[in-house]
Amino acid sequence: GQQLNQSPQSMFIQEGEDVSMNCTSSSIFNTWLWYKQDPGEGPVLLIALYKAGELTSNGRLTAQFGITRKDSFLNISASIPSDVGIYFCAELNNNDMRFGAGTRLTVKP
Amino acid sequence: DTGVSQDPRHKITKRGQNVTFRCDPISEHNRLYWYRQTLGQGPEFLTYFQNEAQLEKSRLLSDRFSAERPKGSFSTLEIQRTEQGDSAMYLCASSWGGTVQETQYFGPGTRLLVL
Numbered sequence: 716g717q718q719l720n721q722s723p724q725s726m727f728i729q730e731g732e733d734v735s736m737n738c739t740s741s742s743i744f745n746t747w748l749w750y751k752q753d754p755g756e757g758p759v760l761l762i763a764l765y766k767a768g769e770l771t772s773n774g775r776l777t778a779q780f781g782i783t784r785k786d787s788f789l790n791i792s793a794s795i796p797s798d799v800g801i802y803f804c805a806e807l808n809n810n811d812m813r814f815g816a817g818t819r820l821t822v823k824p
Numbered sequence: 825d826t827g828v829s830q831d832p833r834h835k836i837t838k839r840g841q842n843v844t845f846r847c848d849p850i851s852e853h854n855r856l857y858w859y860r861q862t863l864g865q866g867p868e869f870l871t872y873f874q875n876e877a878q879l880e881k882s883r884l885l886s887d888r889f890s891a892e893r894p895k896g897s898f899s900t901l902e903i904q905r906t907e908q909g910d911s912a913m914y915l916c917a918s919s920w921g922g923t924v925q926e927t928q929y930f931g932p933g934t935r936l937l938v939l
Contacts, residue, residue: 721866748927757828757915757930758867803866812857812928814866 721804721815728794729823736818737788738804746807747780747787752817753800761802762789794822828931830916836937837906844902845934849918856899857928858891859915860884867915867930873899874921906938 721738728734738747746765750758762773764780764787771778777790791798801817829848837843849856855874859867870889871881875896885891888906893899903910913935917928 746927750930755933755935757830757917757933760927760929763927805866807927812869814868816864817866 719804719806719813719815721818723818724816725819725821727821727823730794730796732794734791734794734798734820735788736802736804736820737786738806738815739786740806741785742806742808743784744806744808745784747778748805748807748812749776749778749787749789750803750805750814751800752803758803791820794820796822796824798822828916828918828929830914830931830934832934833932834935834937836939838939839908840905842902842904843906843936844900845914845916845936846898846900847916847918847931848898849916850929851897853918853920853929854896855919855921855926855928856893857917857919858899858901859917859930861913861915861933862911870901903936906936908938911936911938 719740748763749761752758762771762778767784768782769780775792799822801819803817804815806813831846857872858870861867869882870885871891873893876893888904891901913933915933916931919926919928
């Protein structure tokens with residue numbers, strides 16, 4: 716079956732630094748999604764990407780859908796302490812959504 | 825719009841007991857999904873409904889698990905004869921299935937601990 720690889724598994728950064736994380740898939744998908752999950756809460760949708768090559772921003776967050784439709788990245792600029800959490804990529808193909816294992820982000824003030 | 829809500833938020837039970845969780849989706853959403861999430865992993869799909877019809881089940885959904893959405897609004901997920909391996913966060917999500925490019929919005933989850 717298809718595999719979704721997310722990296723890095725964890726990141727420790729200083730407040731103000733930029734962050735980049737990515738996901739790759741063994742299959743082509745129609746939609747890439749990026750979620751953030753705080754401890755004890757459900758994932759919250761950050762950015763949805765629908766077209767190959769699409770670049771979308773949401774405040775300090777920027778995400779791109781790779782041209783091959785097999786990868787995506789998420790960048791966070793000028794990180795702040797509340798960016799702490801686990802970031803998940805997810806692929807959506809019709810009704811089938813699969814998640815990466817997550818990138819745990821720690822921001823040191 | 826109050827978003828997706830789940831009840832209870834936490835449940836501790838003894839092995840062998842039955843538990844039931846409830847999910848109330850966003851009101852205009854016709855699709856409802858259940859996921860399970862264990863520590864250090866992303867959510868894993870369990871099942872989904874379009875209106876009241878259960879259209880897909882994952883192989884993760886053993887015979888001890890049953891989900892219903894009787895009126896096409898709220899849904900319940902029941903686990904019978906719970907096992908310690910059932911301990912996880914159970915997440916519900918909803919979406920509007922009117923377009924191909926729907927996105928799912930998650931509730932806060934129910935964290936289950938089986939002792």
